[in-house]
Amino acid sequence: MKRAKVRVVNITKRFGDLVAVNDVSFEVYEGEIFTLLGPSGCGKTTTLRVISGLEKPDSGKVYIGDSDVTALPPQLRNVCLVFQEYAVFPHMSVYDNIAFGLKVRKVPKEELSKRVRELAEVLELTDRLNTKASKLGISEQQRIALARCMAVEPEVLLLDEPLTFADAKVREKMRRELKKIQRELGATMIYVTHDQLEAMMLSDRIAVMNRGRLLQVGSPIEIYDNPQNLFVARFIGSPTINTIEGTLVEERGRFLIKRDEVVVDVSEFMSSYHDVESLLGKDIVIGIRPEDVYLDVKGPIEGVAEVIEVSGERLAIHVKISKELVLKALVPVHEAVAEREKVRLSFNLEKLHVFDKVTEEKVALRRVKQ
Ligand SMILES: Nc1ncnc2c1ncn2[C@@H]1O[C@H](COP(=O)(O)OP(=O)(O)O)[C@@H](O)[C@H]1O
Ligand SMILES: [Mg+2]
Structure with a gap:
C-alpha cells in the first residue's frame, strides 16, 4: 500500500x-x-x-x-x-x-x-x-x-x-x-x-x-x-483525574494548598522544584490520578469513604474530604475499606501536576537537581 x-x-x-x-x-x-x-x-x-x-x-x-x-x-x-x-x-x-x-x-x-x-x-x-x-x-x-x-x-x-x-x-x-x-x-x-x-x-x-x-x-x-x-x-483517563483548586501559601516553612477548610500539604512536592515562590498566592489547580492516591494511615489528608466502585481489578474509593471536595483513590481489592469508614490518604507526589487556574496550562517548574 x-x-x-x-x-x-x-x-x-x-x-x-x-x-x-x-x-x-x-x-x-x-x-x-x-x-x-x-x-x-x-x-x-x-x-x-x-x-x-x-x-x-x-x-x-x-x-x-x-x-x-x-x-x-x-x-x-x-x-x-x-x-x-x-x-x-x-x-x-x-x-x-x-x-x-x-x-x-x-x-x-x-x-x-x-x-x-x-x-x-x-x-x-x-x-x-x-x-x-x-x-x-x-x-x-x-x-x-x-x-x-x-x-x-x-x-x-x-x-x-x-x-x-x-x-x-x-x-x-x-x-x-x-x-x-x-x-x-x-x-x-x-x-x-x-x-x-x-x-x-x-x-x-x-x-x-x-x-x-x-x-x-x-x-x-x-x-x-x-x-x-x-x-x-x-x-483522558478513567476514573478521571482528581483536581484540587486552591491557593498556594507558605506557612511555617510548609507549602500548603488551601481552599476553605481544605488544606493539602504539598511541601514535599514543591521542595523538589525551583520557582515555587512565583506560585505563592496564586490560584492553582493540582491534578493527581486516582492510581497515584493511596490509603495511608499516616497520610496527611483525612476523609470518609463514601462510594466504593469496582474498577477492573481495583477498587475506586471516593473519599469525601470536605463539602466540595471528593478524591478518588484506586486501590488493590485487598485494601478494601467499608463505606462511611474514616480513612487517610497520601499522594505519590512524583505524579502531581500543577495547572494555572486562569490559563489552565500546566505550570512549568524547574526540577531541583538531586
Ligand atoms: N456545515 C456546517 N455549517 C455550520 N456549522 C457547522 C457545519 N459543520 C460543522 N459545524 C459546526 O462546527 C463545529 C465543529 O463541528 P464538527 O467538526 O462536526 O465537530 P466534531 O466532529 O468534533 O463533533 C460544531 O459547532 C458544528 O455545529
Ligand atoms: Mg464529528
Whole structure:
C-alpha cells in the first residue's frame, strides 16, 4: 500500500461566526495511526473534511507527502474518507461493493478481481463475496466500507468515528481488527473519535482538541502521564483525574494548598522544584490520578469513604474530604475499606501536576537537581 505523511498548517475554518477549527497545525507520520480526539462539536470532522478536500479552509495549508494539496479537489488527493454513517450499497454483493471504485477507474478486470480478493482476504470477507451487503451485520458492513476505501489504494485513510453504531463488544473486536489491518497494510491512518479509551488503545499518537483548538499531541502514554493542560488531564483517563483548586501559601516553612477548610500539604512536592515562590498566592489547580492516591494511615489528608466502585481489578474509593471536595483513590481489592469508614490518604507526589487556574496550562517548574 502506498502511504504518505500529512501536514496540516495553521488551518482555520469558520461557519458564519463560529470558528469550527481554530489555527490547527499537526503532522502525521507515514504509516501511523493518528487520532483526533475531543468532545462532540470540537472540530474533528471539520478537520478531517479539510484534509480530504470536502471542506475548503478559510486559511492554512494541507500537505500530503510533500505536495501542497490545499487547492486540489477531493478526487485528486489520493485520500479516502470513511464516514460515521459509512454507506455500503445494500443490494450489491460484497464483491461489487469492494470493486466499485476500481470499476469507476476502469481498472482491467483481471487486476480488479485480484485486488478485490486480496482485500477480502485481509478483511476476512472472502466467504461473503457473493452475499448481498444488506444481509450482513454491522461489523462486516464496516469492513466492506474499509475494503472499498482501500481498494483504490489511497495514500491516507481518514476514518470518522467508524465504530459509533456498533455495541461495546463489537467495537472492541473491530478496534483490534482495524489496528491489525492497518499494520498489515502499513497505511497512514487518521482516525476520529470522542472516546478517549478507544483513542488510547488504537493510536500511535493522539491530538486532543477542544473548541476548535488543538491542545496537545503525543503518544497515549505521554498524554496520560504528562498532560500539558487541565482539559487534556480531565479528558483522558478513567476514573478521571482528581483536581484540587486552591491557593498556594507558605506557612511555617510548609507549602500548603488551601481552599476553605481544605488544606493539602504539598511541601514535599514543591521542595523538589525551583520557582515555587512565583506560585505563592496564586490560584492553582493540582491534578493527581486516582492510581497515584493511596490509603495511608499516616497520610496527611483525612476523609470518609463514601462510594466504593469496582474498577477492573481495583477498587475506586471516593473519599469525601470536605463539602466540595471528593478524591478518588484506586486501590488493590485487598485494601478494601467499608463505606462511611474514616480513612487517610497520601499522594505519590512524583505524579502531581500543577495547572494555572486562569490559563489552565500546566505550570512549568524547574526540577531541583538531586
Ligand atoms: N456545515 C456546517 N455549517 C455550520 N456549522 C457547522 C457545519 N459543520 C460543522 N459545524 C459546526 O462546527 C463545529 C465543529 O463541528 P464538527 O467538526 O462536526 O465537530 P466534531 O466532529 O468534533 O463533533 C460544531 O459547532 C458544528 O455545529
Ligand atoms: Mg464529528
